[in-house]
Amino acid sequence: MVDDKLAVDEAERAANYEAVKSSVQSDVDARIAANAGVSDDDHARRIEAISDDMRRTAVDEVADTRREIERGRVAARISQIVDYIFFLIYGLLLLRLLLELFAARESAGFYRFIKSATDPFYYPFRGLLPSVSTSEGFTLVLSLVFAIVAYMLLHLAINGLLRLVGHRKVEI
Numbered sequence: 001m002v003d004d005k006l007a008v009d010e011a012e013r014a015a016n017y018e019a020v021k022s023s024v025q026s027d028v029d030a031r032i033a034a035n036a037g038v039s040d041d042d043h044a045r046r047i048e049a050i051s052d053d054m055r056r057t058a059v060d061e062v063a064d065t066r067r068e069i070e071r072g073r074v075a076a077r078i079s080q081i082v083d084y085i086f087f088l089i090y091g092l093l094l095l096r097l098l099l100e101l102f103a104a105r106e107s108a109g110f111y112r113f114i115k116s117a118t119d120p121f122y123y124p125f126r127g128l129l130p131s132v133s134t135s136e137g138f139t140l141v142l143s144l145v146f147a148i149v150a151y152m153l154l155h156l157a158i159n160g161l162l163r164l165v166g167h168r169k170v171e172i
Helices: 002-101 109-125 142-166
Strands: none
Touching: 002 109, 002 142, 109 142
């Protein structure tokens, strides 16, 4: 009898074990299925959020690039205008320098025109340096040479500032 009772207990334990095992198995399967469904939805939401962020960033970068290109175009156009004005000043001052150097007649209309056109640009430098003259009347007006050099430096500085404004900045 003792032997039978042990076998019955063992069979009962095995049956209980299988029942608990199948119950746990079904719970685990249900949780995995639930988590799998949530994970797929959550994963899809995260992917959508990341793609939305990337789209917004790309659109913002394109807009920023357009603004920077437009700013560069404006700076380039201003630089062209500044170049034209300074080249005109250089030309007029060089003509005056050559006319002074070759002792042009002061009564000539062209000489008076060049002198009156360059006086506003030459005025701050007039008398700054002594002029070198020859006995034949040829004069090298060093103040005019200095004025041309000073305007060249000013021209370079203005163009440098315009390049800073128009240059596209790249961030890493």
